[in-house]
Amino acid sequence: MLDFFMGHYAYWFTIILLAIGLYGMLIKKNLVKKIIGLSIFQAGVILFFVSVAMKNGATVPVKADNLPVSEVSNYLNALPHTLMLTAIVVGVATLGVAFALMINIYNRYGTLNEEELLDKIQ
Amino acid sequence: MIGSDIPALIPATYIFFAILIPVVAFWNRKVVRHLSLLGSGIATFFSAWGFMNIIQTGETIRYAFGGWAPPIGIEFVYDGLAAFIVLVINTVAFLVLIHSKLISDREFPGKKMAFYAISMLLMLGFNGMVLTGDLFNLYVFLEISSLSSYALIGIGSKRAPFSAFRYLIIGTVGGSLYLLGVGFLYTVTGTLNIIDMHAMLPQVIGHSSVVAALILMLVGVGVKAALFPLHGWLPDSYTFASSTSSALIAPIGTKVAAYILLRIVLFLFGVELIDHQLPITTIIGIFAGIGILYGSVMAIAQSELKKMLAYSSVSQIGYIIMGISLANPFGFIGAVLHVLNHALMKALLFLVSGSLRLKEGHSLITKFNNSYRKKYPWTMAAFTTAAISMVGLPPLAGFFSKWYLALGTIENSNWILLAVILISSLLNAVYFFRILEKVYLNDPEAETSDETDVAERNEVSASMMFPMAVMAIGLLLVGIFNAYIVNVIFTMFPAGF
Numbered sequence: 001m002l003d004f005f006m007g008h009y010a011y012w013f014t015i016i017l018l019a020i021g022l023y024g025m026l027i028k029k030n031l032v033k034k035i036i037g038l039s040i041f042q043a044g045v046i047l048f049f050v051s052v053a054m055k056n057g058a059t060v061p062v063k064a065d066n067l068p069v070s071e072v073s074n075y076l077n078a079l080p081h082t083l084m085l086t087a088i089v090v091g092v093a094t095l096g097v098a099f100a101l102m103i104n105i106y107n108r109y110g111t112l113n114e115e116e117l118l119d120k121i122q
Numbered sequence: 123m124i125g126s127d128i129p130a131l132i133p134a135t136y137i138f139f140a141i142l143i144p145v146v147a148f149w150n151r152k153v154v155r156h157l158s159l160l161g162s163g164i165a166t167f168f169s170a171w172g173f174m175n176i177i178q179t180g181e182t183i184r185y186a187f188g189g190w191a192p193p194i195g196i197e198f199v200y201d202g203l204a205a206f207i208v209l210v211i212n213t214v215a216f217l218v219l220i221h222s223k224l225i226s227d228r229e230f231p232g233k234k235m236a237f238y239a240i241s242m243l244l245m246l247g248f249n250g251m252v253l254t255g256d257l258f259n260l261y262v263f264l265e266i267s268s269l270s271s272y273a274l275i276g277i278g279s280k281r282a283p284f285s286a287f288r289y290l291i292i293g294t295v296g297g298s299l300y301l302l303g304v305g306f307l308y309t310v311t312g313t314l315n316i317i318d319m320h321a322m323l324p325q326v327i328g329h330s331s332v333v334a335a336l337i338l339m340l341v342g343v344g345v346k347a348a349l350f351p352l353h354g355w356l357p358d359s360y361t362f363a364s365s366t367s368s369a370l371i372a373p374i375g376t377k378v379a380a381y382i383l384l385r386i387v388l389f390l391f392g393v394e395l396i397d398h399q400l401p402i403t404t405i406i407g408i409f410a411g412i413g414i415l416y417g418s419v420m421a422i423a424q425s426e427l428k429k430m431l432a433y434s435s436v437s438q439i440g441y442i443i444m445g446i447s448l449a450n451p452f453g454f455i456g457a458v459l460h461v462l463n464h465a466l467m468k469a470l471l472f473l474v475s476g477s478l479r480l481k482e483g484h485s486l487i488t489k490f491n492n493s494y495r496k497k498y499p500w501t502m503a504a505f506t507t508a509a510i511s512m513v514g515l516p517p518l519a520g521f522f523s524k525w526y527l528a529l530g531t532i533e534n535s536n537w538i539l540l541a542v543i544l545i546s547s548l549l550n551a552v553y554f555f556r557i558l559e560k561v562y563l564n565d566p567e568a569e570t571s572d573e574t575d576v577a578e579r580n581e582v583s584a585s586m587m588f589p590m591a592v593m594a595i596g597l598l599l600v601g602i603f604n605a606y607i608v609n610v611i612f613t614m615f616p617a618g619f
Binding site: 022025031034038041042045048049052077080083086087090093094097098100101102104105108109117121 | 258261262265269272273276280281283284286287290291294295297298301302305308309312
């Protein structure tokens, strides 16, 4: 049982991050805090991709003289890591759009609290 | 030969114009709309050309980027289905951009450059989603189109930024869930290419990661498609966005997401594997059926035309997803046909509501009266065409997609979904005929009759009438020449049918 938890600890962190992110988006009333939750949620996904591609004792997939190419276990697959570079860029762009929308909301309503916003909209 | 480069040329045109528009606007702000028309016109031309090529030769073009062979590199797969959807979305976008002339002057005069540049980016994202043959590349295009649509929805009435913000939260969670699903599939198959993964899935189909990945991807894309329990963002976003934004996003955005669902269910997994561990198609079918009824009932309850159309979108997207969930040839034909029909119908209805907003300053159904038929005879004729098509009366286009969906439910002996189709047609009739009644039947009250007498003909201008007329005639032609279109759709069947 302990092995199951310890052996998959990176995935438990992923699940915890996803849960914290969802909590932030659902429960917190402040729009900035919702965005922080969103960032944490995305970070959870990124951590998942990074951890599945990690391998102890393996090296980058570049042919070296002291490592035979036939030993596949000596190399790790770097593709998920490179995919996450793109995902991080997407996350940054999302943050940018979210903050632009928030500035607009603040200029129009003078608050970023969701309950107050809903009151003012009605 | 340029014909084989068409899949790359369509998105390339859009990204070129997305960059060109801000640069040119630096010197001359008046030409931005013409540039966007030129861009989407060129893309529509390319997609029409490519579609004709595909019809004649029947060959799928697999365009590998950078010369890297497909399983390693990223490829665009331009088959009959993708060519069809690309042609539909580009044509609709072109017509909506023609219509946008006066609305952009009225609703967002200072933001024209941003609007047209972002609309080019939006179309880049949608075309890329349809064309790509790589699951991660699909995520990137999904986020490009989503980020652009958050920005476009944010341009609008006072409430627009808040509804766009909510859509951003929900949409980004959906995108992240899709990405997580792709990660699960990648860990068990080791590939991201859709065709390659389809070949590998039978070996790993028993693995629990696969079914988890399928659910995550369906939920993620379902958010974008506004599949029933995930539709919460849609009504507010479409209602408070500017008329042109909602006319651009409503007919195209949810259709493209439904197309991605179709690709995942029928092409990536295929009819043999999709129900291997969980009855996924049945579950999607149930949600689609509930969504159809819910959307129709909520549409009846609305008193504002745009909000009614938004709820009607929730219901109509249910038809497409129901066609996918049937997983038989009739359902497939119905779903693909409904993508075309609904793109035309919903674009036309949103354009009419935009035109009325421009002329009357509102689109409240309660204030509609019989003076409208004198003031806007042709606009109302176009509206009536679309409304009758939505209800599903032959010979208009909407009848035929419902007909094939009904045949599909009969083939699966799924009587509940058949009943859903029939009941929802009735509900559609309720919410469209109450408007037609207000406009065309004489009101017994004298005051409105007076208004009819004094009402002057005040038809919308040619730039708005032309796209609406094209779409209304298109609906009629799609209905009449339906047999030809169905013959074309026959060539698009996925393996296993």
